[in-house]
Amino acid sequence: MVFTAFLYASLIIFALGLIIKIWTWFSRTIGISAKRISTLERVSSAVKGILGVVFSGKILTLIKVFILDVVLQVKIFKEDFLRWVMHMLIYVGFMLLLLMHALENFISEPLFTNYYSTVNPFMFLRDLFGFMVIVGIAIAIFRRFILKVPRLKTNAMDYYAIIILAVILISGIVLEGAKITSYTEYQYMLEDYADLEDPEEITALESYWVQNFGTVSPNVQAPFEEDVLSMGKDLHEASCMDCHSAPQWAFTGYATAKIITPVALALDRAGTSTILWYIHFIACFMGLAYLPFSKMFHIFATPVSLLANAVMEKNTSDPANIATRQVMELDACMHCGTCSLRCSAASAFDVRGNDYILPSEKMTFLKTLAAGKKLSDRKLSAIQEGVYLCTNCDRCTVVCPAGINLKELWFNVRENLVQRGYPEPLVLSPFSFYRGLHRENISTEDYGRPLADANRAVAGKFEQVMDPSMPISFKDREIVELNQLPSTGTFSYCFGCQTCTTVCPVVAEYENPLQTLGLLPHQIMNCLGLGLVEMATGPRMLWDCVTCYQCQENCPQNVEVTDIFFQLKNIAANNVRKSSEENSSDLEAA
Amino acid sequence: MSHVPTKSVERSKIKKEIHMRYALFLGCNIPARVDQYDTSARAVLRQVGVQLKDIREFGCCGYPMRNVDQKAFLLSSAVNLALAEKAELDILALCKCCFGTLKEAEHILKEHGSLQKEVHGLLAQKGLEYTGKIQIKHFLSALYHDVGLDTLKSNITRQYKDFKIATHYGCHALRPSKITRFDDPVAPSIFDNLVEVTGAKSVDWTRKLECCGAPVLGFNDDLSMNLTQKKISSGKKSGADYLCSACPYCHLQFDTVQKMMVSKNGNDPLASVLYPQLLGLCMGMDEKALGIHMNQLDISGVTSFLEP
Numbered sequence: 001m002v003f004t005a006f007l008y009a010s011l012i013i014f015a016l017g018l019i020i021k022i023w024t025w026f027s028r029t030i031g032i033s034a035k036r037i038s039t040l041e042r043v044s045s046a047v048k049g050i051l052g053v054v055f056s057g058k059i060l061t062l063i064k065v066f067i068l069d070v071v072l073q074v075k076i077f078k079e080d081f082l083r084w085v086m087h088m089l090i091y092v093g094f095m096l097l098l099l100m101h102a103l104e105n106f107i108s109e110p111l112f113t114n115y116y117s118t119v120n121p122f123m124f125l126r127d128l129f130g131f132m133v134i135v136g137i138a139i140a141i142f143r144r145f146i147l148k149v150p151r152l153k154t155n156a157m158d159y160y161a162i163i164i165l166a167v168i169l170i171s172g173i174v175l176e177g178a179k180i181t182s183y184t185e186y187q188y189m190l191e192d193y194a195d196l197e198d199p200e201e202i203t204a205l206e207s208y209w210v211q212n213f214g215t216v217s218p219n220v221q222a223p224f225e226e227d228v229l230s231m232g233k234d235l236h237e238a239s240c241m242d243c244h245s246a247p248q249w250a251f252t253g254y255a256t257a258k259i260i261t262p263v264a265l266a267l268d269r270a271g272t273s274t275i276l277w278y279i280h281f282i283a284c285f286m287g288l289a290y291l292p293f294s295k296m297f298h299i300f301a302t303p304v305s306l307l308a309n310a311v312m313e314k315n316t317s318d319p320a321n322i323a324t325r326q327v328m329e330l331d332a333c334m335h336c337g338t339c340s341l342r343c344s345a346a347s348a349f350d351v352r353g354n355d356y357i358l359p360s361e362k363m364t365f366l367k368t369l370a371a372g373k374k375l376s377d378r379k380l381s382a383i384q385e386g387v388y389l390c391t392n393c394d395r396c397t398v399v400c401p402a403g404i405n406l407k408e409l410w411f412n413v414r415e416n417l418v419q420r421g422y423p424e425p426l427v428l429s430p431f432s433f434y435r436g437l438h439r440e441n442i443s444t445e446d447y448g449r450p451l452a453d454a455n456r457a458v459a460g461k462f463e464q465v466m467d468p469s470m471p472i473s474f475k476d477r478e479i480v481e482l483n484q485l486p487s488t489g490t491f492s493y494c495f496g497c498q499t500c501t502t503v504c505p506v507v508a509e510y511e512n513p514l515q516t517l518g519l520l521p522h523q524i525m526n527c528l529g530l531g532l533v534e535m536a537t538g539p540r541m542l543w544d545c546v547t548c549y550q551c552q553e554n555c556p557q558n559v560e561v562t563d564i565f566f567q568l569k570n571i572a573a574n575n576v577r578k579s580s581e582e583n584s585s586d587l588e589a590a
Numbered sequence: 591m592s593h594v595p596t597k598s599v600e601r602s603k604i605k606k607e608i609h610m611r612y613a614l615f616l617g618c619n620i621p622a623r624v625d626q627y628d629t630s631a632r633a634v635l636r637q638v639g640v641q642l643k644d645i646r647e648f649g650c651c652g653y654p655m656r657n658v659d660q661k662a663f664l665l666s667s668a669v670n671l672a673l674a675e676k677a678e679l680d681i682l683a684l685c686k687c688c689f690g691t692l693k694e695a696e697h698i699l700k701e702h703g704s705l706q707k708e709v710h711g712l713l714a715q716k717g718l719e720y721t722g723k724i725q726i727k728h729f730l731s732a733l734y735h736d737v738g739l740d741t742l743k744s745n746i747t748r749q750y751k752d753f754k755i756a757t758h759y760g761c762h763a764l765r766p767s768k769i770t771r772f773d774d775p776v777a778p779s780i781f782d783n784l785v786e787v788t789g790a791k792s793v794d795w796t797r798k799l800e801c802c803g804a805p806v807l808g809f810n811d812d813l814s815m816n817l818t819q820k821k822i823s824s825g826k827k828s829g830a831d832y833l834c835s836a837c838p839y840c841h842l843q844f845d846t847v848q849k850m851m852v853s854k855n856g857n858d859p860l861a862s863v864l865y866p867q868l869l870g871l872c873m874g875m876d877e878k879a880l881g882i883h884m885n886q887l888d889i890s891g892v893t894s895f896l897e898p
Contacts, residue, residue, distance in 0.1 A: 150716075344618050344650040347666035350712055351659060391650045393618035407622075430654035430687075432808025433839070437623075437846055439811070451809050505801055509816055543657075544810055546817065548801040549765035553775050562766070566656050573658040 208232025356386025460538015626881025
């Protein structure tokens with residue numbers, strides 16, 4: 001009764017969860033691209049798209065991807081053999097347990113007329129499948145906590161996934177062990193199947209079971225007389241043998257039984273089998289009910305992602321379908337960390353400590369963003385940095401075992417984030433090269449806004465230089481601390497010949513360079529000479545510098561002009577970061 | 591045994607093999623956007639007996655990080671250098687920005703300051719060590735100095751005729767010359783010699799050693815494209831049929847960005863051929879293998895300059 005109630009309740013929650021989740025694929029949006037497409041439109045585009053693929057040559061691609069990537073998981077195999085073994089053990093083991101054991105009423109019994117969970121091969125197979133999953137979980141724990149795969153982060157969802165699987169499996173195995181030893185269980189069977197009345201026969205069968213089947217009896221104990229056992233054997237063969245293979249075949253349960261034998265009687269009296277049975281099925285039902293909301297949902301979403309990405313292309317696919325796919329991909333991500341392991345920009349994460357530089361952590365954040373949760377300013381600017389600090393090498397997309405098209409996701413989200421008005425110094429660096437190549441996909445207004453925000457934020461004050469009638473103030477003079485790198489103190493060699501400015505292709509580009517660039521290269525060196533570091537970090541010149549090194553190459557005094565510019569830009573960028581952090585903590589305090 | 595090599599032959603063979611083996615450093619742009627540079631360079635290098643090893647753990651060289659975080663740049667470079675050192679291989683970089691950045695990092699890491707100490711510490715955490723044992727080479731310098739013009743010549747089956755090429759040297763390989771040591775910064779000749787091996791004429795052009803504009807693309811497009819335009823105009827004025835580059839940034843600027851530019855201003859483009867594409871065609875390699883069709887601007891006309 002309780003069992004049925006729980007089963008139906010969890011099935012209903014599971015079904016509702018599936019519907020809700022799939023609904024979000026069509027209703028939620030990520031980034032800039034899907035804003036104006038309605039849910040209805042997306043559903044109809046998806047149906048059209050799916051039908052279009054199924055009734056075309058692309059069906060062959062789907063079949064190929066299904067076999068190679070979904071069933072055999074070749075992508076994981078190529079990436080890491082140990083991980084492939086882990087995943088195959090869990091996934092194959094669990095699937096078979098589900099089909100043969102959990103759904104025995106619906107699958108195993110109708111399929112095999114001789115099906116009994118206590119008869120071989122089924123008894124052995126159940127333990128084998130369970131053992132596979134256990135080994136898989138052990139490898140997962142080993143990888144995450146002992147081997148410490150680089151940049152593999154473990155979040156609450158990962159813990160949950162490991163724990164729920166472990167609870168289901170371990171409770172199942174211990175339950176089997178407890179039942180093997182249980183005298184109560186033995187008694188039930190005796191009453192139901194043997195129907196013995198002669199006390200001698202009862203003792204004989206019991207002795208036989210204690211000897212050969214691991215039952216722990218309060219009445220009899222080994223060693224037994226030969227003739228008692230042989231009588232027991234006859235009775236066993238008459239009443240029990242048809243339904244019971246040797247328990248050693250259930251090797252995990254039998255091993256557990258042997259371990260708990262010394263305390264088996266106490267456990268049996270405490271009703272341990274019943275308790276374990278409750279734990280086992282409640283864990284299963286909980287896992288089922290919570291599945292659509294947990295990482296385990298990837299067992300549905302990841303195949304969909306792999307299949308969808310195999311037949312979709314950026315330029316030819318319906319934008320409505322791309323919008324839907326991008327939301328679905330968030331569910332397909334199982335936080336395996338392959339992308340972060342292979343990320344080209346990962347060294348920047350080691351230095352800056354911003355988790356969002358790692359693609360796998362960006363995905364975690366995107367789930368929050370797509371769910372429409374509000375994020376603090378500080379978090380948003382950390383994420384903005386993480387999303388922008390990407391070399392667009394596309395490696396994450398190439399290696400993703402779920403086939404997620406991460407590069408398109410990043411582009412989409414990056415645009416959304418940089419439009420929010422938090423100045424991001426990174427946009428003034430070659431990290432923008434990719435955005436420049438793709439400017440046709442962005443409106444002119446949107447394209448320029450983040451650049452203007454950042455330029456405004458890095459711009460310093462140097463009006464005094466612009467206006468010859470104003471005396472230079474030395475109020476803000478600082479001790480120059482540029483010598484983090486070799487010879488960046490070389491500005492002191494400058495004797496003001498202006499060669500740097502003369503050879504600069506950027507200066508030559510403008511009609512009125514001083515007005516556009518703020519300070520010219522030689523003036524920046526002069527500022528440093530005078531200790532006006534803040535002023536030197538402010539001019540547009542620094543950010544318009546094409547780093548062609550003409551100034552540095554041609555300087556007769558070996559001033560490392562370009563390298564000093566890099567230093568100054570670092571300082572300016574840090575100042576922006578600092579002041580935006582101060583602003584956001586002010587806001588949070590208010 | 592029918593053939594027993596003498597000791598001296600054996601030794602010279604070993605020496606040559608060691609000499610001609612590199613860790614290929616692709617960087618980030620090439621695999622994602624200029625795949626034809628990867629495939630054509632590999633094809634050409636294989637032809638002339640260079641062995642390449644791919645180190646999967648290679649990451650960004652740190653170039654784009656220099657504006658905002660020198661430490662991130664230095665660690666990024668250092669990780670790559672240490673990985674190559676672990677594999678006991680010199681680095682062969684196809685990208686000039688990668689090359690220049692790695693050279694810069696090599697230079698910085700020769701000093702012993704607090705930043706260097708920190709970077710070495712971070713390397714140690716990853717189980718890596720960099721002591722400066724390996725060399726960093728650009729594709730062109732490896733071809734010129736290690737393979738040699740003679741070997742190239744002996745592999746060329748068809749030469750170009752009446753073909754004018756404007757070589758684009760690329761700033762980050764050329765300068766700062768004290769650090770990169772690529773070629774004479776004022777009068778470089780490596781690239782011209784490499785081009786002339788193919789029978790093409792390397793023309794003199796005024797903006798040969800100037801910036802392509804790529805470093806500011808994406809945040810100052812006007813400046814970037816103006817610089818590109820000046821280079822293209824200068825190249826055309828010199829009578830060049832094509833530009834030739836050996837860097838993905840420069841190439842993308844002359845290819846993808848120029849395509850964007852001509853679609854607006856309607857000018858005739860001066861397309862860029864990647865050096866290994868130019869060379870590969872002379873070695874009788876398949877156009878498809880060299881990715882001739884993968885350039886954004888059509889360069890199929892190059893083959894018409896080949897001698898029959």
